[in-house]
Amino acid sequence: MKKILITGISGFVGEYYSQFLQNTTKDSIIHGVSRSKPRWDLLDTIKINQIIEEVHPDYILHLAAFSSVAESWKTPLTSFLNNTNAFLNIIEAVRIQEINCKVLSVGSSEEYGIVKETDLPLPEKYPISPANPYAVARVAQEYLAQIYVSGYNLNICCTRSFNHIGPGQKDHFVVSSIAKQFADIALHNNDPVIKIGAGSITRDFIDIDDVVLAYDAIFRQGIVGETYNVCSGNGYKISDIVHFLSELTGIPVKIEQQKDLFRSVDNPILIGSYKKLQDHTGWKPHIPIQESLKKVYNYWYERLS
């Protein structure tokens, strides 16, 4: 029986990943830790050591994170502690206890920072240049992972995961927010106005089901010490998302750009290349954005009904 420890198991990706494991594997035991159930603090090194000792995992999927760029500008210290330090505490426990397990360190496309449009889609070897506190925390995490591989022979793969979308994602994430607003308009006959931040911001959105398969592929075939983009390879503007949902729902809308959703410093565009992950594992994304948007819209339509 393989023992899999998932941190942040009650989060968006955690719930999908554990469901995926339950559907596909019979020889594994899932151990989850999350902030809420049971309350568990990834900054408490003693508790982390206890958990690692008790579970003695074969795999660790480290999803627990403070993953909002906007929030990281408000509380940069909290962001750093809950991303970098939390991860460091886990791999340090694995190192000290000499546990033979494979760790997946989930990072972010934000690590690339502000990039040249002509360089898109970004390969992993593209220089990183973090432009917000969250991105710095993820970069530090990735460097730590690499040192624990090269210096202590830990078995860690890293990702730079691009923007996820899927049903169940909280509505402070942009696509979820827009889809919720559409559902709200459809159900409650509100003013057909969609409130967004900067409509020209372009991101590489990847369906949560593709993300889950990517992480599974990295666990099975990812090469130790390597960092992989987990992305769709396509970029869409926030305003494109609104237009797609407008077409999908048949609701013509007006876009209202809100200043307070703009961030101090933001990356105008980020699109990744998934070539390396495909070359190493065979994985590639297969869910088109329209299908993802439909799922997210339907989720909110049901929730708000």
Add this chain to the structure above:
Amino acid sequence: MKKILITGISGFVGEYYSQFLQNTTKDSIIHGVSRSKPRWDLLDTIKINQIIEEVHPDYILHLAAFSSVAESWKTPLTSFLNNTNAFLNIIEAVRIQEINCKVLSVGSSEEYGIVKETDLPLPEKYPISPANPYAVARVAQEYLAQIYVSGYNLNICCTRSFNHIGPGQKDHFVVSSIAKQFADIALHNNDPVIKIGAGSITRDFIDIDDVVLAYDAIFRQGIVGETYNVCSGNGYKISDIVHFLSELTGIPVKIEQQKDLFRSVDNPILIGSYKKLQDHTGWKPHIPIQESLKKVYNYWYERLS
């Protein structure tokens, strides 16, 4: 009156810098914090906030650090906390309290990692690639500094300081260790054997008095958000240091390379370019290595007499 807060004031650089301030400025008050006198923990955010509030500094020279590469391999978590987190706590206190002060973030040449010899001497724009836990901690510190400049308008300059030498440095630093061994041989007629790690390791050694002038120059003329190499521009092998001291003292010695001083992963060679710092401030190093070695040797000769 300008108020200057020096963290790590009782350390090697701290003592030289506060002596320099006492010798050269009449309109400044030095506030020092160090681990020993009074006991003060840079990881205690409440205490840091109190100190920053009480001192309300115009300048912060952040020297307190865990600066041993070898030790960072033994205790990577301690290294990270006492370098990155300690620095983050300070700048976060400055940010929250909206204190208008200039901060000097001292980093390390180790941030460059393993470099091509043909690229030496390294300019600051050379890609960083940290290869040990200490280096990762310093890189994270520098990224955090940059974000606090770009996102919160803090006034921070960063250094990548190369290997310091000077009287008073602890003997776990290589040059100090070698000079002490020579003094011991000269005084006590021991076997003329000098124990070192890998003799081929090449470093850019800079005299502590030049370091102090560099930090002063950066405080006065360094451009906000910039990172400066603080270095001599010359590289010497560890075995060169032994030969120089052998000439200086007239003591012929045998070199004994000790395996246990070798590190898991080490950078074979690091030499910096000080062009940027010279261009921005006029500073340049002026103490030749032979003079530095003479001072260090004389220090140990007196200490051991």
